[in-house]
Each structure stands twice: as C-alpha cells, then as structure tokens.
Amino acid sequence: MLTVKNLSKIYGSGDAEVRALDDVSFAVEKGEFVAIIGPSGSGKSTLLHMLGGVDKPTSGKVHIDGTDIYSLDETKLAIFRRRNIGLIYQFYNLIPTLNVEENITLPQLLDGRSVDRQHLDQIIATVGLSDRLTHLPNKLSGGQQQRVSIGRALITNPAIILADEPTGNLDSKSSRDVIDLLKLSNKKYGQTLIVITHDERIALQADRVIAIEDGQITRDEVIRP
Amino acid sequence: MNIINRLTLRHLLLNRGRTAMTIIGIVLSVAMVCCVAGFLISARDLAIQNIKDMKGDWHVAYIDVSQDTADKIAGEGVFCSFYTKDGDTDGYLNIYLRLEHPKRDVIDLGRGIAEEYGVETWGGNTELLALEGVIPYDNIMLTFILIAAICTAIIVAGSVIVIANAFYISASERVRQFGLLKSAGATSRQLGRSILFEALVLTAVAIPIGVGLGFLIQAGVLWVTNNLLSEIFALNVHNGTLAFRLIFSPFIVYVSVAIAVLTVLASAWLPARRAAKTSPIDAIRQTKDIQIRSKKLKTSRLTQLLFGFEGTLAAKSLKRSRGKYRATVVSLTVSIILFITMSSFIWVLNKGVEMEYGGYDFDVYVAATGGQAMIDEIEETLASIPDAKVQSMRRTLLSTVLPDGFMKKGSPVKAIENGVYALTLCSMPDEEYAKIFPVMQEPLTGILDNTVRYSSGNKKLEAVPFNCEAGTQLPLLDWGYVDGPSGVTFTVNSDEAARITIGAVVYETPKSINAALFGDSMINILVPESAYRAMLLEHETAMAKHADAAFAVATPDPDAFGETAQELLAPYFNENGSGIVMQDVSQMTRFNRNITLLVMLFGYGFIAMLSLIAVTSVIATISTGMALRRQEFAMLYSVGMTPGGMNKMLNLESLLYGLKSLMIGVPAGVALSYLLYKSMNYTFVFAYKLPAGAMAISAAAVMLLTFGTMRYGKRKLGKISIVEAIRDEAV
Numbered sequence: 024m025l026t027v028k029n030l031s032k033i034y035g036s037g038d039a040e041v042r043a044l045d046d047v048s049f050a051v052e053k054g055e056f057v058a059i060i061g062p063s064g065s066g067k068s069t070l071l072h073m074l075g076g077v078d079k080p081t082s083g084k085v086h087i088d089g090t091d092i093y094s095l096d097e098t099k100l101a102i103f104r105r106r107n108i109g110l111i112y113q114f115y116n117l118i119p120t121l122n123v124e125e126n127i128t129l130p131q132l133l134d135g136r137s138v139d140r141q142h143l144d145q146i147i148a149t150v151g152l153s154d155r156l157t158h159l160p161n162k163l164s165g166g167q168q169q170r171v172s173i174g175r176a177l178i179t180n181p182a183i184i185l186a187d188e189p190t191g192n193l194d195s196k197s198s199r200d201v202i203d204l205l206k207l208s209n210k211k212y213g214q215t216l217i218v219i220t221h222d223e224r225i226a227l228q229a230d231r232v233i234a235i236e237d238g239q240i241t242r243d244e245v246i247r248p
Numbered sequence: 249m250n251i252i253n254r255l256t257l258r259h260l261l262l263n264r265g266r267t268a269m270t271i272i273g274i275v276l277s278v279a280m281v282c283c284v285a286g287f288l289i290s291a292r293d294l295a296i297q298n299i300k301d302m303k304g305d306w307h308v309a310y311i312d313v314s315q316d317t318a319d320k321i322a323g324e325g326v327f328c329s330f331y332t333k334d335g336d337t338d339g340y341l342n343i344y345l346r347l348e349h350p351k352r353d354v355i356d357l358g359r360g361i362a363e364e365y366g367v368e369t370w371g372g373n374t375e376l377l378a379l380e381g382v383i384p385y386d387n388i389m390l391t392f393i394l395i396a397a398i399c400t401a402i403i404v405a406g407s408v409i410v411i412a413n414a415f416y417i418s419a420s421e422r423v424r425q426f427g428l429l430k431s432a433g434a435t436s437r438q439l440g441r442s443i444l445f446e447a448l449v450l451t452a453v454a455i456p457i458g459v460g461l462g463f464l465i466q467a468g469v470l471w472v473t474n475n476l477l478s479e480i481f482a483l484n485v486h487n488g489t490l491a492f493r494l495i496f497s498p499f500i501v502y503v504s505v506a507i508a509v510l511t512v513l514a515s516a517w518l519p520a521r522r523a524a525k526t527s528p529i530d531a532i533r534q535t536k537d538i539q540i541r542s543k544k545l546k547t548s549r550l551t552q553l554l555f556g557f558e559g560t561l562a563a564k565s566l567k568r569s570r571g572k573y574r575a576t577v578v579s580l581t582v583s584i585i586l587f588i589t590m591s592s593f594i595w596v597l598n599k600g601v602e603m604e605y606g607g608y609d610f611d612v613y614v615a616a617t618g619g620q621a622m623i624d625e626i627e628e629t630l631a632s633i634p635d636a637k638v639q640s641m642r643r644t645l646l647s648t649v650l651p652d653g654f655m656k657k658g659s660p661v662k663a664i665e666n667g668v669y670a671l672t673l674c675s676m677p678d679e680e681y682a683k684i685f686p687v688m689q690e691p692l693t694g695i696l697d698n699t700v701r702y703s704s705g706n707k708k709l710e711a712v713p714f715n716c717e718a719g720t721q722l723p724l725l726d727w728g729y730v731d732g733p734s735g736v737t738f739t740v741n742s743d744e745a746a747r748i749t750i751g752a753v754v755y756e757t758p759k760s761i762n763a764a765l766f767g768d769s770m771i772n773i774l775v776p777e778s779a780y781r782a783m784l785l786e787h788e789t790a791m792a793k794h795a796d797a798a799f800a801v802a803t804p805d806p807d808a809f810g811e812t813a814q815e816l817l818a819p820y821f822n823e824n825g826s827g828i829v830m831q832d833v834s835q836m837t838r839f840n841r842n843i844t845l846l847v848m849l850f851g852y853g854f855i856a857m858l859s860l861i862a863v864t865s866v867i868a869t870i871s872t873g874m875a876l877r878r879q880e881f882a883m884l885y886s887v888g889m890t891p892g893g894m895n896k897m898l899n900l901e902s903l904l905y906g907l908k909s910l911m912i913g914v915p916a917g918v919a920l921s922y923l924l925y926k927s928m929n930y931t932f933v934f935a936y937k938l939p940a941g942a943m944a945i946s947a948a949a950v951m952l953l954t955f956g957t958m959r960y961g962k963r964k965l966g967k968i969s970i971v972e973a974i975r976d977e978a979v
Contacts, residue, residue, distance in 0.1 A: 077886050098890040105888020116883045120564040130887050132557040175887065 024053040024215055025074065025183060030083030032069050032238075043069040044080070045238035051231075053182075056209050056216045058229035066238040067219050068187055074217065075110050075185045076100050088182055105130040109176025109214075111186040111205075117160040117171055124156040127174040134179075143178070150174040150204060166197030170204065177208055183215040184208065190222060202228065252434060252442045259425065260449065269864055271454045274508055276861045278458025279465060281404060282504040283857075286466040289500065290492045292379060297490055299376045306344035307377060308358040311369035312336055318343045321361060350382045404507060405582070412515035440521075447509075447516040455505055462504065467494050472849060476842040558893050562900035565880070573905070576866055580909035580953075581916070583862035584946045587855055588917025591942035593924050594851035600932040601843045603701060603708040608764055609841070610639070610800040611834035612809055617796040617827050620784060622820060626828070629816050630799055636809055637802040641765040642675040642780055644795040647727045647740055648771070651720065659713035660702050661770040668725070668740050670769035673748075675780040680760040682776075685751035692783060693751035694773035695758075702770070710934035712755060713770065720750045722773075727794075745787050748773065765798040806834040859949075867957050870905075874961030898962060902954035910947055918943070 032044040043066045051057055061067045072078040073085060076092045085092050087107060095103055104110075117126045127146065128138045147153050150170040160168055169189060176184050186205060190198035202225050209216040218225065226232050227246070234242035260267045310321060312335040321343055322330045328348035332341045347354060355372045362370040377383045426439050470492040478491075566573045616626045623642065631638045647664065648671040655661065663669050673694065684695055701710050726741040750773070757763040758774070766772050775783075784792055803809040810832060817828055881894065889897075918938065925936050 075886070098892055101885065101888045101890040101893075103888075104886070110886055116879075116886070118561075118880065118883060120561075133884075133887065133889050133893060135556060 024055075024088060025051040025217075026084075026086045027074070028084045028086075030070070030073055030085065031081050032066070032073065032078070033081045042238045044073070047083070047235075047238070047240055049233065049240065049243060051215055051217065053215055054209070054213045056206065056228075056230045057218070058226040058232045059217065059219045059235060060221070060226050060232060061235035065235045067235045069238075070235065071185050071187050071217065071219050074183075075108050076104050077110070102134070105133055106179055107182050109179065109181040109184040111169070111172050111176050111184065111189045113188040113191040117168055117175075119160055122157050122159055123152055123163070123171050123174075126160065126171050127178055129175055130179050138178075142180075146174050146177050149177070149207065151200075164197075166193050166200060169193060169197070169201050173201065173204055173208075177212075177214075180212065181214065183217065186216070186218045188219055188221065190220070190225065198222070198225075250438075252429065252438050253445050255425070255429070256442045256446050257449065260446065267450070269867070270450055271457075273861060273864050274450060274454035274512065275458040275461060276857065276864070277408075277511075278455055278504045278508045279462035280857050280861070281507055282459050282462025282500055283466045283469070285500045285503050286462065286495065286497070287469065289495050289497055290466070290470060293495055294490070294492050296376065296379045297493075299373070299379060301490060303373055303376065304344055305346065305376070306330075306373055307347045307350055307354060307382075308361075308372050309342060309344045309370060310362065310365075310367045311342045311371075312340045313343060313365070313367050314340060317365050317367065321345070321365060321367075324361060326357065350377060350380070352383055354382060408507070408511045412511055436525075443516045444513070447512045451509055451512050455508055458508070459501055459504060462500075463494070463496070469849070469853065470494055473846060476846050476849075556896075558897040559900050561884075562897045562904060565877070566901060566904055576870060576905055577909050577912075579862045579866050580905065580950055581913040583859055584909060584913025584950060585917040585920060586858050587946045587949075588914065588939050588942045589920040589924065590851050590855045591945075592917075592921030592939040594847055595937070595939065596921075596925050596928045597847045597851075598844055599710075599934060600708075600928060601840060601847070603710060603932050603934070608833050608837040610762070610764075610802045611806045611832070611837060612801040612803060612813075613764070613829075613831040613833050614799040614801060614813070615796060615829040616799070616820070618820070619792065620781065620795070623795075623797045626817060626820060627797070627799065630801060630813060633803075633809060633812050633816070635803050635805065639762055639765075639800040639802075640797055641762070641799075642777070642795065642797045643765075643767050644673045644780075644784070645767055645769060646671050646673060646745070646794065647725045648722045649725070650722070654714055654716060654720070656713055656715050660700060660704070660709065660711055661713045665740065668727075669771060671722070671724070671771040671773065672767040672769045673724070673780065673783075674761070674766060674772055674774050675777040676758070676761060676774045678776045678778050680758065681774065684754065684758060691749055692746060692775065692779055693749045694775045695752045695754055696750045697757055697761075697763075697766075697772045697774060698753050698755050699757065700770045701763075706931065708932050710932075712935065714753075716750055716753050718750055718752055722748050722750065724748055746783060748775070762800045765800055767798075806832045863953060866953055867960075870954065870957040870961060874958070895962075898958045899955065902951070902958045905954045906947075906950045909950055913946070913950075914943055917946075 027050070028048050030044055030047045031042070034041045034043055045066075047070065059067045059070065069078070073080050074087075076085075079093060087103075090103065092100060092103060118129065121129065124143075124147070125132070127150075128143065131138050144153075147156065150173055152167065152170060152174065155163065155167065160171065163171065169192075173189070176186075184205065189205065190201050193201060205216055205218065206228065208214055218229065220226055230247045231245045232242070233240055310318070313321070318332060318341045321327075322345065326347050327345040330343055330345040332343045334340075335342045347357075351357075354377060355374075358370060358372050361367075374383065426434075429439060430436075474491045614626075614630065616623055618626075627638065627640050630636065647668050649667055650669055661669065676695075681695070685693060696714065696716055698712050698714050698716060699710060700713050701708070703709065723744045724746045726745050728739050728741070730737050730739050761774065784795060801809065810830060813830060821828055884894065884897075921939055922936060
C-alpha cells in the first residue's frame with residue numbers, strides 16, 4: 024500500500040548541510056496503524072511530510088497504492104492529495120473563515136464534488152461535533168479543533184491518514200479522545216494510519232512502532248501482528 | 249534608547265520595503281497638502297498684487313479734498329501710511345490711506361472721518377480689505393474660496409486616508425511581536441509608547457522631505473504658470489509686473505505637519521489600543537484578526553454559483569480581513585472618485601474656455617468674398633506662403649423655411665422675418681463628408697450641425713436647437729436687402745432656388761471642420777465640396793452673390809504672414825465688389841491654448857499625485873496582506889488545493905476588490921462631476937456629458953492594479969513551502 028524507497032532529504036549544502044532523512048526505506052500494509060517515534064530533530068516530521076506529498080525529497084521514491092507520488096506534477100499531486108491522503112497537524116490548521124462543517128468538507132469542496140450528507144453526518148457524529156456545525160474555529164477548544172481536522176482528514180475516505188503529533192497541544196482527556204477517534208477510523212474504515220508522537224502511551228497502542236534517529240530508522244518492530 | 253524602541257527601529261529597518269512605502273505615503277501627502285496650501289497663499293498674494301496694481305495700495309480714500317483737510321486726515325492716528333494724487337478739481341487732492349490695524353468696522357470708520365471733515369466723495373478698497381482678511385468677501389470671491397476649500401478638503405481627506413492606511417497596516421503587522429513582548433513582561437503602556445515612537449520616527453523622516461518636495465513642486469508649478477500666464481498678466485498690468493510668487497509661509501509648514509502628525513497618531517492609536525487589550529497568546533496567534541461572527545461571513549450563493557468554491561473562499565477571506573479590505577477599497581474608491589471628478593472638471597473648464605474664447609486654434613483668420621475662380625486663386629496664394637497651413641471653408645448664406653416641429657422648444661434660433669431663417673451651407677472635403685454620410689451628388693444632401701453657441705446676458709450657452717431627422721428636406725431661398733423709404737429692408741425671393749435633404753445630423757462639429765469658420769447664421773449645413781461647387785454654378789444668379797470663403801491659417805509668425813499676404817493679395821482687394829478681411833487671432837489662440845494647458849497642468853498634476861498615493865497604499869495593503877496569509881495558503885495546499893485553484897481564488901479576490909471600489913467610486917465620481925458641471929452652469933450652459941473615458945480608464949487601471957499587485961505578491965511569496973509555513977505556526 025505504502026512503500027518508501029531510499030528516501031533522503033538534505034537541507035542546505037556544504038558545511039550547513041543537514042541530512043534530515045538518510046536513505047530510509049520501509050513499507051506499510053493496508054490498514055496498519057504505525058507510530059513513528061524519535062527525539063526532536065530526528066527527521067520524523069520530515070518523513071511524514073514526504074509521505075503526505077507536501078515536501079519534495081532530495082532522492083528516493085514514495086509509492087501510495089501503486090502511484091509514484093513525486094512523479095506527478097503539482098496540480099495532479101494536489102488532486103491526489105485531496106482524494107487519497109488525510110493530513111492532521113499539531114496546530115489543526117483550520118481555515119478561520121470557514122465554519123466546522125465547511126472545514127470538514129473542504130477537500131470535497133475543492134474537488135467540486137457535492138457532499139454525501141449521510142457520510143458527512145456519520146463523520147460528524149464520529150468526531151462528536153453535531154452541535155457545533157456552524158461554529159467558527161476560534162469558538163472551539165483545542166480538542167474540538169483537532170477533531171474538526173480529523174473530520175477533514177476522514178471526509179474523503181482517504182486510503183491513508185498521516186498525523187503529525189495530533190495530541191501535542193492537547194490535555195490528556197482530549198488526547199485520549201483524539202487517539203480513540205483515529206483508532207476507530209483505522210478499524211472501522213480500514214484506513215492506514217501513521218502517527219508521529221512523543222507520547223509513549225500512544226505509541227504502545229499502535230500495531231507497529233518505527234523509531235527514527237538522525238534521519239535513519241533505528242528500530243522497526245511489530246507490536247501487534 | 250530602551251529595548252522596545254530598539255526593536256521598533258529594527259522592525260522598521262527589516263521591513264524596509266514596507267517602511268519605505270509608509271514613508272512615501274506620508275511624504276506625498278505632506279507634499280500635496282503643502283503644495284495646495286502654498287498655492288492658495290500664492291494665489292491670494294497674486295490677487296492682492298493685482299488689486300494694488302489696479303486700484304492702489306490703500307484702505308480708505310478721500311477724493312477732492314483740500315491740502316489742509318488732507319493733512320488733517322493723514323494726521324488721524326488710525327492710519328499708518330498715505331499717498332496723494334492730484335484731484336479732479338484744481339488745487340484739490342485725492343488722499344489714499346492705509347490703516348495700521350484695520351478691523352471689520354473700517355468702512356464705518358471711514359464714513360465717520362468723511363463726515364467729520366465734510367468730505368463728500370470717499371470710498372473703501374473693499375477688494376483689498378477682503379483679501380487681507382479684514383472684511384467678508386462678496387459672493388463671487390466666496391464662490392471661488394468655496395471651490396478652493398473643497399479641493400483642499402478632498403486632498404486633505406485623501407492624504408489622511410493614505411497615511412492612516414499605511415500606518416495601520418504597519419502597526420497591525422506588529423501585533424504578533426507585541427504578543428511576544430507582552431509575554432516577556434512588557435506592559436501595555438510600553439507597547440503603546442513604542443507605536444507612538446514608530447509614528448514619530450516615520451513622520452520625522454517623512455515630513456522634512458515632504459515639505460521640501462511640496463515647495464519644490466509648487467515652485468515648478470508657479471514657474472510654468474507664470475510663463476503661461478505672462479501674456480494675460482501683461483495685458484492686465486498697469487505698472488510693474490504681476491506674477492505668482494513662491495511664499496515661504498511657516499503657516500503652510502505648520503498645517504502640513506499638523507495634519508501629518510495628527511493623522512499618524514490617530515492611525516497609530518487604534519493598533520496601539522488593540523495591542524494593549526489583546527492577551528499575549530491571542531496576539532501571538534493573531535486570533536484577534538479573525539474574530540468575527542459567523543453571520544458576517546455569509547457570502548452570497550451567487551458567488552458560489554458563478555465562481556465555485558474558490559470564489560466563496562475569496563469572498564470570505566476579504567470579509568475576514570475587513571479592516572484591510574476596507575482600507576484598500578477606500579483608497580481605490582477615493583482615487584476613482586477623484587480621477588473621474590477631475591477629468592470631468594478638466595472637460596468642464598476646457599469647455600468653458602472654448603465657449604468664452606471661441607475655440608480658436610489657428611493664427612490668422614481670412615475671409616474673402618467673390619466668385620469661385622477668384623476664391624480658388626486666393627486660396628492658392630495663401631497656401632503658397634511659406635510656413636502657413638491653410639484650412640478653407642466655402643460658405644453661402646441663404647434663407648429657408650423650416651417645417652413644423654423642426655425647431656425645438658426654447659431654441660435660441662430666431663427667424664429673420666416671419667418664418668424665414670438664415671441658413672449657411674458650408675463646404676467640406678468630399679472624403680471627410682463621405683465618412684459621415686456616403687451620398688455625394690444628386691439630390692443635394694447635407695449634414696446638419698445641430699449645436700449652436702450663443703450668449704445671452706452674461707451667460708455663454710451651447711444648445712441643440714433642432715428636432716431633425718435624417719431625410720428632412722429644407723428649401724434654399726435667395727434673399728436680399730432693398731433700399732426703401734424706411735431704410736434697408738430684408739426681402740426673400742420665395743422662389744425656391746434649390747432643395748437640400750438632411751442626410752445626417754451631428755451633435756458635435758466634425759473634427760475636420762473648424763467651427764470658428766462658420767458664418768453668423770445658427771443653422772449650419774455641411775455639404776460636400778464638389779456638390780457645393782456644382783450647385784453654385786447651377787444657381788449662379790440666386791446664390792453666388794452671397795457666397796464667400798473663410799480660411800484658418802496656422803503660422804509661426806502671424807505678422808510676417810500678414811505682410812506677405814497683403815502684398816500677394818493686393819490685386820484682389822476691392823476689385824469688383826470683392827473684399828478680403830484678414831484678422832490676426834494668434835493672441836487669442838495662444839491665450840486659449842495657455843489657459844487650456846494650465847487647466848490640464850493642474851488637473852492632471854492633481855490626478856497624478858493622488859493616483860501615486862493611492863497606488864502606493866494599495867500595493868502596500870495587498871502585498872502585505874498576501875505575506876500575512878502564507879500559512880493560510882499552505883493550509884489550503886496541504887488539503888489539496890491545486891496551484892490553478894489558488895490562482896483562481898486570488899484572481900477572484902482582486903476582482904472583488906476592484907468591483908467593490910468601482911461600484912462605489914464610479915457613481916460617486918459621476919455624481920460629483922455632475923455637481924461640478926452644475927456649478928459651472930451659472931455662466932456656461934451646455935449639455936452634460938458622461939465622463940465615459942475616465943470611467944473606462946479608472947476601471948481598467950483599478951483592475952490592472954489589483955490583479956498586478958496580487959500577482960506580484962504571489963510571486964514574491966514564491967513557491968510556498970507548505971512545511972515551512974506550517975512550522976511557522978508553532979511559534
């Protein structure tokens with residue numbers, strides 16, 4: 024489903040050269056829940072951005088469902104992204120002028136598709152925001168905002184969900200809710216889920232843990248087969 | 249210097265582009281206010297010079313008083329200087345006096361003295377007193393002052409908006425920095441003071457440059473004006489010289505500085521208050537910027553329908569950043585209004601000048617009466633004179649009877665004698681004629697010039713006198729004067745000499761025709777030259793005696809031309825009833841041209857300054873707006889907006905900016921231009937014309953500006969690295 028081959032990312036050049044990712048290769052099966060852990064600056068965020076197609080690697084390839092995503096031009100990549108990849112960030116990244124419902128349906132609206140009401144209701148119920156549909160993001164708590172961004176990641180039924188420290192900014196109760204939500208979508212819809220986290224407890228709930236240090240995979244173990 | 253002020257300076261230096269824009273905005277505004285105020289003062293000075301030249305430098309004068317009385321009057325303590333002239337009666341004097349500190353009751357005072365010494369004839373120099381600000385102006389002066397005041401107010405308002413706008417943006421950009429400072433323990437007072445400090449730094453740099461530039465521009469404008477007006481001045485001056493003088497009045501500097509400082513402080517105050525009130529974390533995340541109620545974010549379904557989801561996003565993001573959106577729209581709107589109004593103003597003034605001075609644009613006017621062959625010879629002779637360009641028109645004065653309903657109600661055209669009207673047939677080169685109406689020969693056709701200029705009382709009027717449709721036929725009648733017992737009487741030979749069909753009606757004299765060459769009648773019909781000649785040959789007896797020709801000659805040296813023409817045309821003078829009239833109109837033409845130039849100079853200069861200010865502020869607003877939205881763009885990219893979609897969104901934003909400004913600016917500009925036209929109507933009466941050209945230009949310019957700036961902002965942003973922008977969020 025997801026294969027990464029000899030992926031490298033180098034920032035700067037000469038003396039200032041930083042190898043954020045150094046020849047990383049691995050593969051993830053469909054429906055797998057993978058946690059990526061590592062200290063700050065280890066390159067884990069860079070890796071996630073490469074997987075999500077928002078940053079270009081220096082060398083190497085990423086295939087999602089058989090598509091070599093970096094062979095696509097910018098427009099095709101954007102379309103591929105909105106249809107197949109759900110991205111979740113630490114800081115939610117919601118559009119401040121759109122309300123909850125519009126933020127969730129944003130990828131579909133960009134695609135010019137009409138929204139399947141039933142599917143939307145289901146997602147809204149799943150993320151528990153039924154009574155907040157017309158609120159603007161600034162009227163929501165951090166946990167609620169993150170649930171909106173999860174809703175946005177789920178709306179298109181993407182094959183793969185990538186989350187960059189989704190609980191990094193949340194209290195423990197909200198963190199639990201968010202992780203439960205992600206796990207639920209992983210089980211219920213069979214979506215591949217890759218989460219970057221600092222949180223041991225979250226990492227331990229994953230099927231597989233990949234540890235990264237200095238841009239290289241130092242550990243890759245399956246906890247739950 | 250404390251740390252916060254140091255940070256402020258560093259912020260200004262780091263954002264060099266923005267700082268420069270703000271300073272340019274302030275400089276231009278100060279320069280403009282300075283320039284206008286200075287010009288008003290110079291104009292007042294010129295008026296005082298003029299009055300002193302025409303009437304003399306005095307406040308009160310007593311006419312025909314004895315030497316003894318004059319001495320006594322001069323001895324009154326209120327006067328500071330006087331001079332005398334011989335009176336009308338031998339041995340008596342006229343004494344002209346200035347008061348040291350004239351007050352409003354100066355006329356009463358003068359009367360008191362007159363009564364005291366038994367002086368019958370005395371007077372006050374009311375014009376000078378009014379100009380010196382002692383007594384109120386009379387109505388005409390008041391109108392002029394009102395117009396000047398309105399112009400100044402517009403400029404000041406425009407400048408205020410521009411300065412406020414530029415500064416407001418600079419300050420709101422720093423809100424985030426303030427949050428950081430606040431979280432590090434800066435008090436609200438300190439932050440407020442730092443904004444004031446920024447205001448002071450900017451004005452301290454901008455004001456001296458602005459004042460200098462203002463005086464420089466003023467000096468230039470005055471120099472050009474003096475050169476253009478020297479001839480008029482020369483005509484008006486009795487003794488000495490008359491010219492605009494550049495006056496360095498500290499008052500001008502105070503006013504410009506006060507306006508600039510007040511505006512900057514006022515525009516600094518808003519963001520300062522906001523910074524003081526915002527909690528540190530809100531300031532850091534800049535959530536205040538986007539705190540608006542959802543109701544206000546409703547966008548119309550039409551936007552969605554027309555432009556899709558990108559359109560909705562564009563509309564929403566404009567509504568979100570209301571302050572900036574409004575600032576940009578206001579800047580654009582103000583410039584549109586001023587542009588349309590000013591160009592209309594230029595048109596109105598030029599029209600007035602043209603009506604007042606007859607629209608002469610040539611140097612020598614020649615009219616010749618005589619047979620066709622002779623007129624052809626005269627034309628050839630004139631054309632053979634070196635450096636002369638000759639434009640000719642053959643004309644025949646006839647009379648006609650107008651059909652019912654041909655004359656409009658209230659038409660100024662009067663019959664010469666019961667139902668008979670004078671009519672002039674004017675020749676026009678065939679090829680020019682064919683551009684307007686294609687039929688050249690048989691039956692005789694003509695183009696009716698359906699505009700007349702005339703004066704009535706003090707008014708100069710331009711009107712459309714006839715209801716005429718193409719196809720209307722008019723009889724051409726011969727006429728003559730008969731010496732009778734009761735003097736000369738007008739007779740009409742009621743036999744129709746010919747008949748003309750109106751092929752087309754024009755409401756503006758064709759460009760190839762010089763309206764100054766038309767004859768005296770108010771009905772002017774243009775006919776092709778070939779047909780004109782043929783007709784004259786055919787109806788020789790009836791028409792040829794009233795035929796003549798007029799020539800407009802353009803030449804660099806009218807005197808030399810006149811001499812040569814006199815010589816060459818000598819054989820034709822007064823030969824069997826023919827006559828040649830030659831008139832040097834070059835002075836009028838030059839005067840006319842200079843006035844027109846002057847109007848253009850001021851009008852377009854004004855427009856250029858304001859547009860420059862508006863453009864600066866709009867570029868500043870939009871491009872910083874773009875920079876501030878880096879994260880938003882990154883966000884949209886990351887959820888899969890394509891580069892095409894992004895461009896579409898930005899284009900729509902530009903379109904909305906432009907449309908909104910045009911929607912307010914164009915009607916308001918047209919309304920103002922109509923008011924200006926109306927105020928001109930007291931003296932010059934003519935039909936209003938929509939300033940369509942200015943409307944089109946402003947629409948095109950606004951769109952070019954908004955699209956261009958967006959494009960530029962986007963290019964400057966470059967390819968947004970989604971990753972970096974999103975990381976920025978984590979301060």
